[in-house]
Amino acid sequence: MNHEHLLPIGAAPIMSYEHHASPLTVISQSNAYSTWLYSNFVQLECEIQYPVKGDVGFNFLHNKHIYFNCPHLDYLRMSSTYVKHFNRGIVPFLIESVQQGYYPNVFLNHFYCPFEPSYQKYHYWAAFLVYGFNETERIFHILGYADGHYSAKTISFSDVELAFEYNDDSPVYKTMIKLFKYVPHVKDELDLPYIRRSLESYMASDGTIYPSRSAASCEPLVVGLECYNIVKQYLEKMLDRTKKVDVRPIHLLWEHKKLWVERLRYFQQQGIEISETSTMEMESLEKRMLTTRNLMIKLRITNNYTILAKIVEGWDSVIDEDVRCLSQVYEDLIKNEH
Structure with a gap:
């Protein structure tokens, strides 16, 4: 028996950055979110120092924080410290989250991701969305950016365990795990x-x-x-x-x-x-x-x-x-x- 569990995914309408692509991939599995989508993402923001700093300084207003109050998304956050020290480890945590209908959004070290150009070359952390697993093959199904493209990939349980480890000086946002869950049967009104x-x-x-x-x-x-x-x-x-x-x-x-x-x-x-x-x-x-x-x-x-x-x-x-x-x-x- 092939013990595979896959959660449904949609086509995110915004792919500029991973922090848009991942939550929108979850809620776009149904057109029910359209009213919320078109009521938002009208305004843009740009840091004055963007020409010097670059990175994500130009974005939709409130960028990733707009999802906190999205009625179509159950949005939870927790520290990776909890998972590493008070849970049974990252692999059981991810499996149980998916079984409960949650899509974990977790930072992984590209040094341990075989599909990345930086594999076994240098350390670089980026976020991935876990949407399924196969216990027989001992792999996770994930979505994320690799070589400039947001796409589906698989990664072994053992590689996830290695890629999940963080340096003590990692920025706080990289040590947070997000859990997304699609909320069905929400009716919005266009404002x-x-x-x-x-x-x-x-x-x-x-x-x-x-x-x-x-x-x-x-x-x-x-x-x-x-x-x-x-x-x-x-x-x-x-x-x-x-x-x-x-x-x-x-x-x-x-x-x-x-x-x-x-x-x-x-x-x-x-x-x-x-x-x-x-x-x-x-x-x-x-x-x-x-x-x-x-x-x-x-x-x-x-x-x-x-x-x-x-x-x-x-x-x-x-x-x-x-x-x-x-x-x-x-x-x-x-x-x-x-």
Whole structure:
């Protein structure tokens, strides 16, 4: 008998970072989350020091913290110390979590992950989502980023035991285990006034309508359209070779526009009057950002920096197009409130 247990997974609509991809993979197993999805992810945030620091300083507002209050997700956190010292070990803990319908999200050391380029070369920690196991083959089924792609993999119980060990100086967030569980039969109501206020805030680069970010980074930041100017500075750092080529900010902007296209189509399906002009203009902007994202990938492969020079040169026109598209959408939303 093959003792395999697999939890259902969906297709995450946001893949920019693992902290979006993993929880969204869990809740996207059903379309029931669509109202929650399209009511959020309107606003963007960017740390002022992003051009210097890079990493995940440009993101959707509240980024990973938005999932704490998602009605479609049971979200738990615990210290790895508990699992290592007060439980029976990481492997039984992961197995029992999956059996209870939870998807463990755990940091593993790539040095012990055979599918990673860094395997047996250097130590690097990244998070993976466990969605199943096979006790006969003694493997876990996991999802995570390897070589730039979020994809499914398998890893042996013994390798997980090794990869789970942490150095004493590991950052706190790397020593936390998250447990996600899909909550079915939740009915959301679309809050058009909130979405309209979020859009208004985005266009005005004003984050005052949102709760405090005390749970998130305390770095000074900007929101909304002002993010474009900070991202441009980051692109200029890449252009003068003081920063390595990073596709992620452009990929995130493409996902932001892609979500807007899906959001407008969803509104139309719900009987909300959105002009076809708004939808077509947003689709055009989404395609432009996808092309730009693909050019960034080409730059990374070819090392042809004239590609990046052209992207920077045309950056202000991207902002103008975004303003034009969302101004029309804003007018549509105002009309639906009367």
